[in-house]
Amino acid sequence: MAKSTKPKHIAVAGNIGAGKTTLTQLLSKHYKWIPQFEDVDHNPYLYDFYEDMPRWSFNLQIYFLNSRLAQLLEIQQGTETIIQDRTIYEDAHIFAPNLHEMGLMNKRDFENYFTFFETLKRMVKPPDLLIYLNASVPTLVSQIQKRGREYEENIRLDYLKKLNDFYNKWIASYKEGPLLIIDADKNKFAEKDEDLGEIISQIDAQLFGLF
Numbered sequence: 001m002a003k004s005t006k007p008k009h010i011a012v013a014g015n016i017g018a019g020k021t022t023l024t025q026l027l028s029k030h031y032k033w034i035p036q037f038e039d040v041d042h043n044p045y046l047y048d049f050y051e052d053m054p055r056w057s058f059n060l061q062i063y064f065l066n067s068r069l070a071q072l073l074e075i076q077q078g079t080e081t082i083i084q085d086r087t088i089y090e091d092a093h094i095f096a097p098n099l100h101e102m103g104l105m106n107k108r109d110f111e112n113y114f115t116f117f118e119t120l121k122r123m124v125k126p127p128d129l130l131i132y133l134n135a136s137v138p139t140l141v142s143q144i145q146k147r148g149r150e151y152e153e154n155i156r157l158d159y160l161k162k163l164n165d166f167y168n169k170w171i172a173s174y175k176e177g178p179l180l181i182i183d184a185d186k187n188k189f190a191e192k193d194e195d196l197g198e199i200i201s202q203i204d205a206q207l208f209g210l211f
Contacts, residue, residue: 007128007207009075010083013090013171014133014184015163016155017140017147022190023133023182023199024085030200033083036071040149050151057099058109064091065117072124087127089176092117094166102162126176129206131199134171135184137161178206 010033012020021037028035040046045063049056068088075082092114100110135143137160144152171181180202182189189196 008078008081009072009125009127010081010129010131010203011087011127012083012085012131012133013087013167015135015140015160015167016152017144017160018133018135018184019143019190020085020133023131024083026189026196027200027203028083030196031081031083031203033081035083035085036075037085039067047151053099053102053104057105058113061091061096061099061105061113062116064095065113065120069120069124076125084127087130088117088121088124089170089174090167092121093170094163098159098162098166102159129178129180129203130174130176131180131182131203132167132171133182133184134167135164137164139185140164180206 010027012024012027014020024035024037027033043060043063045056045060049060065088068086068091071084072088075084096105096110096113096117099105100107105113137157140160141157144155171179180199182199187195187198189199
């Protein structure tokens, strides 16, 4: 497998608790790709946001947009294959519109944010492969509970369900590049080697034309 045929950018998308970070770790180990994770520990807005969403939603989304754009520019300038945990699209097509719809981000802030995203999007290339982890709300809830992050304790079911609706709408209309959808309710890649193997052979087929 010639290194030159390797794409530069794989992205893993999915709702909170879908297993993005775990899959990113497993695939980066298997393919020797460089992983890029969301830095939740050093996000200066996340805790405040969960305490008072209307006050901090715009700030949080701008923070995400900036850090994600910095990641993408780094990926484009680099020579290694990168696998990215969460994409710039999810912020714009799922999280921000959901905040707006729930009345947690006002119209002016949302429109300002979204047109800024559209401007930035023209500066970056889409991923060579987008892997979407499709999980039902019960699966998300059990995985969120398992990892026990303090700031996620108050996430409401209706919030997760709304995010899932936005995800499904986005994925149904995703035309930026190659897409691989994994059913995270059925595929337990974190626990079963054969389930991970199934994902790997699908990725091989997509990226390297191997069957």
